[in-house]
Amino acid sequence: MPTLITPLSGWGRYPVQFCELERPERYADLRPDADSVIARGQGRSYGDAALNENGRVLLTERVNRLLEFDMVNGILRAEAGTTLAEILDVIVPVGWFLPVTPGTKFVSLGGCVAADVHGKNHHHEGSFGDHVLSMELILADGSRVACSPSEKAVLFWATVGGMGLTGIIGEVTFKLIPIQSALMKVHHHAAVDLEQLFRLMQDPDLDDRYTVAWIDSLATGKKLGRGIAMCGHHAVAEDVPDNFHGDIKPAHSHSVPFDFPAWVLNPLSISAFNSRYYKREAGRRYPFLSNHDSYFYPLDAIAHWNRMYGKRGFVQYQCVIPDATSFEGIRKLLEELSNSRRPSFLAVLKRLGLQGRGLLSFPMAGYTLALDLPIHDKGLFVLLNELDRIVLQHGGRVYLAKDARLSAESFRAMYPRYAEWLAIKNAVDPQNRFSSSLSRRLGIGGYPA
Ligand SMILES: Cc1cc2nc3c(=O)[nH]c(=O)nc-3n(C[C@H](O)[C@H](O)[C@H](O)COP(=O)(O)OP(=O)(O)OC[C@H]3O[C@@H](n4cnc5c(N)ncnc54)[C@H](O)[C@@H]3O)c2cc1C
Structure with a gap:
């Protein structure tokens, strides 16, 4: 697959680093084909989580098909490159909304799971991972595994919030919430x-x-x-109000x-x-x-x-x-x-x-x-x-x-469950193939705890 070496940054535009970009066109092409690789969604993380200096960055933006929408029960299955904006366009007109949303809709489903994003309702409804029913993960050896809170749960909870370091999230199935109005x-x-x-x-x-x-x-x-x-x-x-018949347009x-x-x-x-x-x-x-x-x-x-x-x-x-x-x-x-x-x-x-x-x-x-x-x-x-x-x-x-x-x-002092996470990372990615500029800076993965 052709690649391009180019300067890249996150949303904060700091740091800027040279990375080798690969953009798979289809789900089947999502593979960790380099010694060091990290998946990237919409690059809305601010720092270096979706950067890989002198390594491969896998752009998932083309892998963005909605696969299944159960409109009765509010369950959606989509490829991980799908953005929340694309999902909202489909679900809001038929009375459903995202269970959790960050402050921008220009993020991918993969990014929401990998960062376990939270919204303004966290004190009532938890973070994004709490609403994921299952996902497909592409591991370092290229195999594809399904995991969920009840199947391979350990891998599932290492991936939710795992910053892309356990594998490539391929597709995600999650629950929506019903709404009466937009x-x-x-x-x-x-x-x-x-x-x-x-x-x-x-x-x-x-x-x-x-x-x-x-x-x-x-x-x-x-x-x-x-x-x-x-x-x-x-x-x-x-x-x-009874006399309200219109819509309120979003800001220009x-x-x-x-x-x-x-x-x-x-x-x-x-x-x-x-x-x-x-x-x-x-x-x-x-x-x-x-x-x-x-x-x-x-x-x-x-x-x-x-x-x-x-x-x-x-x-x-x-x-x-x-x-x-x-x-x-x-x-x-x-x-x-x-x-x-x-x-x-x-x-x-x-x-x-x-x-x-x-x-x-x-x-x-x-x-x-x-x-x-x-x-x-x-x-x-x-x-x-x-x-x-x-x-x-x-x-x-x-x-x-x-x-x-x-x-x-x-980082070690702030994330006390790191050692537990590392044991799972080492089991599924012994060569530490999934790594990013953030993971190397913070010594996440590939080192003893
Ligand atoms: C304006 C603004 C408001 C925000 N508000 C909030 C907020 O309220 N709450 C909150 O929690 N966050 C918030 N964020 C942060 C944002 O939601 C997260 O950084 C999110 O992860 C970005 O998604 P992305 O698709 O852009 O991912 P990227 O920035 O591309 O990647 C983020 C991480 O996810 C991993 N990743 C992405 N796709 C995959 C995949 N397919 N498989 C495996 N790993 C993957 C990357 O490797 C990286 O570690 C905000 C960001 C902005 C710019």
Whole structure:
């Protein structure tokens, strides 16, 4: 199969590395035909999870057929390169929705399983892997095996959240959830500081199927952690007023046509944006209807928005802190960030439910904070090491799907089930054929635990 050697990056555009690309056209061509290979979906992981410097990257985008849709029971089987956007186009008009969705629909099914992605409903419904009924995996020796929570369960849970390192996920069968409408009923609640924001997010009277909070990452002092909790659910008949007969269109699509100069996003411009946004959203006191696209995927309306961070790219730092220490841990992280005067354009807080069953899955019961930080200079990496220290001190971990710079030592301390995972990896891939830039950086696989 022809290959092409080219510079490649994840969504954060850092790091950029030379990789050898292969793009199979058909399912039958999905094979690990190189000494070092990693599958790639839509490249929406931020760092180096879907990179393989000087090794092979298998692009799965053409392997994207919907294979079976049971419209009565809401069960879908599709090839792993199929995107959530392609699936939504088919399922929403007939009253079904994804059980779990990340904040972009331009991701592949394989990427959702390999990162065991979570959504705004994790505290109620778990992560993507919890809804997978079975999958077909292509192993290092080229054999194809079916696995599920009841068949080869050990391999299944090593693959869910396993970052593509146990094999190529070929096809996935998973459960959908029924919806009555494509609209969302949304209610915003403003918080003047972090304490109030935590109270809002823990309040059972305000809780909804989906909950997420935007934080003003540049607010300091008494306003530290001020934000907006956004709660919502799929609208049912009584949520829609009698006189409402139309549809609510998603936001217009825009595109960022070129790399922004580094100075465009600075503490002043972001602080001004955040103040305006806080004021506007805090003023929305009553529940309102929203298009599901605008609610779940606001950033998808701006194509190539990652160019806003300039040529050097950016890092998304996402961590989770367990419930018992979450308030203290998140407060310290925000303080450290605000003292650094490094602007995070986006700061998002979510509640997570039970620990994922995947051995390397990210979620654990607690709160997850995600920050988008432009790379202006090396000082950013010093700050991020400090954030790692705070996360470790509070018993938390960093999300591998967003990571580009964690150390191997911190990884081991954050993922206590690694040794268990490694035993399975060594059994199915003794030569460590499935490896990526992320796995080598973090010493995952191919080394004793
Ligand atoms: C705007 C935005 C919002 C996001 N929001 C969230 C969120 O809310 N929650 C969340 O959990 N994540 C979120 N993410 C991260 C994203 O969901 C994950 O990184 C996801 O894995 C990306 O899917 P992908 O198809 O682009 O995979 P890639 O980035 O191409 O790959 C990611 C990992 O999956 C592996 N992989 C991909 N396909 C296969 C396959 N067929 N077989 C084996 N391994 C495979 C790769 O080897 C790699 O390790 C967000 C990303 C963006 C850009």
